[in-house]
Amino acid sequence: MRSRLALVPALAVAAVVALAGCSAPAPDPGAVDLDPSATEDPSGPDATGGGCLIGTWELDGQRNAEQLQESFAANGASITSTTADGSVTLTIDDGTMTYDSDITYTMSGDLGGLALTVEQNQAGSSTGNWSEADGLVTFSDWETGIVVNNVVTVGGTATELPIDLPQDVGGGTQMAVTCSGDSLETKAVESPFTGYWSRVG
Structure with missing residues (x-):
């Protein structure tokens, strides 16, 4: 399954770029997916076998929002503010990952002189x-x-x-992960976005 973590920023880019009629290409739907479990890959201390990954992690949604805003700026989209509200939790045991999400990204800007707001909510569990x-x-x-x-x-x-907008595109995308102590970084192979997580359990 593809990176559920990368999904929200990529979908948001696709939505606003299409709405604003920008020339920048929308992200490849095959490169985004709601499968957040693809967010971990052991490559830090105790990474072999995924030992560092075991536990419960909380996503830094605002850092995702900041990356999203940078993407808008790079694509020339007229979005001046992107914020995140809510939470995403990843629970990992020896063989199973569970992704629980209720997060909303709010993007504000200007469209031909009119105020533009896009609110994108990703909710549920996988x-x-x-x-x-x-x-x-x-x-x-x-x-x-x-x-x-x-x-x-x-x-x-x-x-x-x-x-x-694609709701879920399965495909087994691999995730590169850096895990060290209470910090985890995840990145789908096909995604420009990095997820930043803190251990909460």
Whole structure:
């Protein structure tokens, strides 16, 4: 399954770029997925066999929002502010990962002189099996329960997105992970975004 972590930023980029009619290409739907478990791969201390990954981790959603804002700026999108509210938790045991999410990214900017707001919520729970080899984590038997909802307002009026956003695209994307003590960084092979996690259990 692909990186559920990379999903929200990539979908948000696709939504706003399409809405604003920017020339920058939307992210490849095959490169994003709601499978957050793909967010870990042991490559730090005690990484062999994934020992460092075992536990409960909380995502730094605001750092995701900052990367998303940087992506908008690089693509020329007229988004001036991106914030995150809510939480994402990753629970990992010897063979299973469970991803619990209720996070909303709010993107604000200007569209032809009108105020533009995009609120994207990723909520639900997904779980599946994981294994590690050669510093990469792969996944199997993933059960997806994540739903992505978007609310777009232009000039104070709700509007429909002009594109269909992928809700979940399975494909077994591997994740490169750096795990050390209470800090974890995850990055899907095909994603430009890095997830930053703190151990909470």
